[in-house]
Structure formats: C-alpha cells, structure tokens
Amino acid sequence: MKKYILRFWKPNLLIFGILVITNVCLTLVSVIMASSLNALVDLNFTLFFETLLANAVIFMIYLFFSYILINKKSQTKQKMATAIRTDVTKRMEQTSYSNFHTKPVGTYASWLSNDLNTIETVAFDQFYTVLGGIISAVSSIIAMFIFHWSIVLLTLAVTIVTILLPMLYQKVLSLVSLLVTEESERFLSKVTDSLNGFDTFFSFNLLEKITKDMEEASLKLADVKNKQAKVIAKVALLGTFGNIVGQLSIMGLTGYLVSQSIVSVGSILATGELAGTIFNTVGNISQQIAAIRSVEPVFKKLETIEPSVEKSTEKIKIIDSGIVLDNLSYAYDDKLVLNNLDFSFQLGGKYAIVGASGSGKTTLLNILNGKLMDYDGSVQFAGKELSVLSGRELREHILYMDQIPYLFEGTVRENITLDEDFSNEQIQQALKASNLDEVVRNLPQGIDTDIGDAGRLLSGGQRQRVALARGLVRGKKIILLDEGTSSLDEKSALEIEKQLIENEELTVLMITHQLRESIQKQLNQVILLS
Numbered sequence: 100m101k102k103y104i105l106r107f108w109k110p111n112l113l114i115f116g117i118l119v120i121t122n123v124c125l126t127l128v129s130v131i132m133a134s135s136l137n138a139l140v141d142l143n144f145t146l147f148f149e150t151l152l153a154n155a156v157i158f159m160i161y162l163f164f165s166y167i168l169i170n171k172k173s174q175t176k177q178k179m180a181t182a183i184r185t186d187v188t189k190r191m192e193q194t195s196y197s198n199f200h201t202k203p204v205g206t207y208a209s210w211l212s213n214d215l216n217t218i219e220t221v222a223f224d225q226f227y228t229v230l231g232g233i234i235s236a237v238s239s240i241i242a243m244f245i246f247h248w249s250i251v252l253l254t255l256a257v258t259i260v261t262i263l264l265p266m267l268y269q270k271v272l273s274l275v276s277l278l279v280t281e282e283s284e285r286f287l288s289k290v291t292d293s294l295n296g297f298d299t300f301f302s303f304n305l306l307e308k309i310t311k312d313m314e315e316a317s318l319k320l321a322d323v324k325n326k327q328a329k330v331i332a333k334v335a336l337l338g339t340f341g342n343i344v345g346q347l348s349i350m351g352l353t354g355y356l357v358s359q360s361i362v363s364v365g366s367i368l369a370t371g372e373l374a375g376t377i378f379n380t381v382g383n384i385s386q387q388i389a390a391i392r393s394v395e396p397v398f399k400k401l402e403t404i405e406p407s408v409e410k411s412t413e414k415i416k417i418i419d420s421g422i423v424l425d426n427l428s429y430a431y432d433d434k435l436v437l438n439n440l441d442f443s444f445q446l447g448g449k450y451a452i453v454g455a456s457g458s459g460k461t462t463l464l465n466i467l468n469g470k471l472m473d474y475d476g477s478v479q480f481a482g483k484e485l486s487v488l489s490g491r492e493l494r495e496h497i498l499y500m501d502q503i504p505y506l507f508e509g510t511v512r513e514n515i516t517l518d519e520d521f522s523n524e525q526i527q528q529a530l531k532a533s534n535l536d537e538v539v540r541n542l543p544q545g546i547d548t549d550i551g552d553a554g555r556l557l558s559g560g561q562r563q564r565v566a567l568a569r570g571l572v573r574g575k576k577i578i579l580l581d582e583g584t585s586s587l588d589e590k591s592a593l594e595i596e597k598q599l600i601e602n603e604e605l606t607v608l609m610i611t612h613q614l615r616e617s618i619q620k621q622l623n624q625v626i627l628l629s
C-alpha cells in the first residue's frame with residue numbers, strides 16, 4: 100500500500116494538508132467554546148456572541164475544506180486503484196501462458212473487483228481515517244496544554260493503554276481477513292463457473308444446480324465473514340472501553356481542577372470535547388490499523404503473478420524454411436504426452452494431425468504456438484530453435500485456432516481488428532479468405548453489426564470464420580487449426596479447408612477427427628500421433 104501512497108504522493112500530500120486544516124478548525128472550535136462558556140459565566144454577552152461568531156466562521160472554513168477533502172480523497176483513491184489494476188494486468192501480460200492458467204479466470208476477476216473493493220474501502224479509506232484521527236488527536240493534545248499539563252499527562256497515559264490493549268488481537272484479525280479474501284475468491288470462482296454452465300444445466304434440466312452451488316459457496320463465505328466479525332467485535336469492545344474510561348477520567352480530572360480554581364469552568368466543556376476527539380480516535384485506531392494490515396496479504400497476492408523469463412527476443416527476419424521437430428518430447432509434470440517426435444513441416448505444406456483423444460495433438464500445437472516452451476528435444480522454426488525465439492515473436496507468424504474461439508462483445512470489425520489498425524482493403528481480403536464476406540454483407544449493419552455477448556448472434560461456424568479472419572488480416576502464414584472447422588456445417592467446413600489448402604502461401608497444420616477425402620488428397624501428409 101505504501102508503494103501506491105508514495106507513487107501518488109502529490110495528491111496524498113494535498114489531502115494531508117487539508118486534513119490538518121479541517122482538524123485544526125475543529126480543535127479551535129472546542130477551545131473557543133471554553134471562552135464562550137467562561138464569557139457566559141461572567142455574564143459578558145458581547146464576548147459570548149463574538150466567540151459564537153468566530154466559531155461560525157471557523158465552521159464555514161471547515162465545511163469548505165471538508166467538501167474539497169471528500170472529492171480529493173475519492174479521486175486519489177480511484178487513481179491508486181486504477182494503478183493497482185494496471186499493475187496486475189501488466190503482470191498478466193508478462194506472465195507465461197501456463198502461469199496464467201494456473202488459476203481460474205474467476206480468481207483474477209475477483210482480484211480486480213472484490214479485492215480492489217477491499218483495498219479501496221478498507222486500506223485506503225481507513226488510511227485516511229487514521230491519518231485524520233492522528234492529526235486531530237495531536238492538535239487536541241496540543242490544545243490541552245492551554246488548560247493544564249496534568250490533563251495532557253493523563254490523556255497520554257490512557258491513550259497508550261487504549262492503543263496497546265486491542266493489539267493483542269492483531270494477528271488473529273489479519274488471519275481471518277485473509278480467510279475472507281480467499282473464501283471470496285473461491286465464491287466468485289464457483290459462481291462464475293456455475294453460471295458459465297447455464298447452457299449445460301439448461302439442457303439437462305438441472306438449472307437448480309446454480310442455486311445449490313451458489314448457496315453452498317455463500318454459506319462458506321458467510322461462515323468466515325462471521326468469524327471475522329467476532330474478532331472485530333472484540334477489538335472494537337476494547338477500544339470503546341478505553342474511549343469511555345479516557346473521556347470520563349479527563350472530565351473527572353478537569354472537574355477537580357475547576358473545583359480547586361486551577362482552571363476556568365469553561366475548560367470542562369473544551370477538555371470534554373477534546374478528550375472525546377482524542378479517545379474516539381485512539382479507541383478505534385487499533386482496529387483501523389489492524390484492518391489496514393489485514394489488507395497487506397491482499398496486496399501481496401496481487402503480486403504473485405510471476406513474469407515469465409523469455410530466454411531470448413531474437414526476431415525472425417525471413418521465413419525461408421518450415422518447422423522441424425527433432426526428438427521432441429513433452430510431459431505435464433511426470434505425465435509423458437509426446438515422446439521423441441521427429442518430423443518436418445515444409446513451408447507452404449498442408450498437414451493433418453490425427454490420433455486418439457489424449458494422444459497429444461493439442462499439446463503439439465501449443466508447443467508450436469509458443470504456449471508451452473518447456474519441451475525436450477528440438478523444434479526449429481524458420482531455421483531457429485523455438486527456445487531462442489520469444490513466444491511473442493512466434494505468434495507474430497503463427498495463428499492458432501481452437502475449437503471454440505472466443506469472440507468479444509462488440510462488432511465483427513472490432514472482433515477482427517482487436518483495436519489494431521487495418522485498412523478496409525486488408526479487412527475485406529481477410530473476410531473473403533475466411534469465407535465470411537457474404538455473411539457480413541447480410542448482417543444489418545454489415546461489418547459494424549454488434550454480435551452480442553461472446554458472439555452469440557453468430558452461428559458456431561460464423562464465429563469460427565471471424566476467428567480465422569482475425570489471423571489472416573494480420574498476414575499470418577502458418578495456420579494451426581485445432582479442430583478449427585469442427586463446428587462448421589459440412590459445406591462451410593469443406594469450403595474453408597479447401598480455401599486454406601489451396602492457398603500456396605499458407606502452411607497449414609490441422610488437427611481433425613473428420614478427415615474429408617477430398618481434403619486428404621491435397622495434403623502433403625497425415626501425421627498419426629499415438
């Protein structure tokens with residue numbers, strides 16, 4: 100948290116300055132109140148009204164700065180929250196494919212929403228509250244010197260005890276807070292997973308499973324939240340106890356000093372007010388600091404996405420040779436999936452990869468696409484070993500298309516360009532090459548038609564073609580189709596496969612369970628994985 104407070108030190112310094120002004124205003128009001136009461140006791144009505152007027156002016160100043168403070172706090176909090184979110188997604192940009200997939204997407208969504216919410220409302224809000232509290236307590240203690248040193252001494256003594264007592268619970272509070280964030284993560288992940296399965300549950304008449312999953316997850320979350328509330332209640336109790344003891348003892352001491360004519364009658368009003376301010380702060384400060392500390396594990400968690408160390412950033416200057424596998428093996432932990440493969444894919448060649456389910460077809464394409472770099476043996480592309488190329492460089496030339504390509508909410512154009520710049524001509528060519536031009540012509544707003552959540556308004560086959568156009572518009576010359584035409588009808592699948600296979604510029608590796616005869620004839624080779 101410190102990192103972000105310091106990164107935005109200018110607005111935070113401004114907030115500090117405004118907090119000083121507002122709290123000094125409140126202290127002044129309390130001190131002047133003593134003069135008001137003294138004036139009243141002395142029947143000096145002029146002085147009484149003058150002090151009232153002075154307090155009214157100070158209150159106006161206080162209100163003005165309080166308004167600025169609320170706005171500044173909100174703006175700065177949002178700036179810091181956006182910076183944290185950006186840091187998290189930047190880490191995602193830099194991590195490896197397999198690292199990213201070690202957690203369900205729902206977990207990351209929870210980080211960026213739930214956890215950021217906690218950071219905003221617990222860490223940042225409480226930080227400003229504690230800061231304001233300390234400033235008001237310090238200015239109140241200083242003001243107490245006006246009345247009598249013994250009042251300051253007693254205040255300091257009770258303050259120390261009130262701060263120390265609730266600290267006994269600090270560790271437990273941090274622990275339960277961490278449990279709450281972990282359970283919230285599991286809750287979101289479970290509920291997202293269940294909701295994503297709406298269509299499946301619908302077809303099996305099992306929609307009640309969504310409610311059941313949600314209820315189970317919600318009860319677990321409620322359990323840890325109740326545990327957290329119990330600890331917070333104990334800390335709050337100790338703080339409130341210190342607060343009450345502190346206020347009563349100061350009132351008692353001032354009363355005694357008044358009775359001994361050491362301080363004026365008006366002092367009782369001011370010290371009561373000032374003691375209230377100090378002990379309200381002190382009584383809550385342990386709880387607030389513990390709350391801020393409890394968010395530290397959340398900050399740490401957001402930094403757990405490891406950046407992947409790309410061995411090299413060598414560039415491919417010219418693609419003048421294809422892909423050569425030499426003794427290629429791959430294992431997920433100790434599960435060997437590919438074993439000593441030797442093979443050459445010629446540039447411009449067309450290949451089908453077939454094999455039983457689980458034989459490693461997708462794994463092979465994931466290696467060629469730079470998603471899995473921890474292979475054994477050798478894979479050369481354009482004369483360079485894959486491991487000396489960055490995955491990023493590889494994907495500049497290779498398009499990987501899986502069975503269910505993801506489409507974003509938005510238009511066909513946005514889904515193809517993904518916010519990058521392409522000329523209309525480039526887009527039209529890509530539409531034609533992916534057999535999408537006629538489909539797009541028939542859409543109500545052509546290429547600028549909104550295709551709904553995850554491309555829902557397009558058929559499975561049309562979605563597949565949009566994904567293909569995405570790669571072709573970027574001039575990718577190596578196409579890896581992981582059953583990329585599986586959701587197309589026979590005629591469309593054949594058309595696309597033919598189009599790709601007859602394009603001399605493209606090297607095509609397609610995993611297929613349905614090798615059509617007419618296609619098979621045009622392939623350089625069918626590779627069987629076992």
Ligand SMILES: Nc1ncnc2c1ncn2[C@@H]1O[C@H](COP(=O)(O)OP(=O)(O)OP(=O)(O)O)[C@@H](O)[C@H]1O
Nearest residue numbers: 431432434436454455456457458459460461462463
């Ligand atoms: N991330 C992973 N972690 C552990 N094991 C995995 C992982 N991905 C795949 N596997 C395992 O590796 C083996 C090969 O999977 P792969 O997806 O490459 O097979 P496939 O031939 O493409 O299968 P299919 O035809 O069913 O799509 C399978 O047994 C699978 O369970």
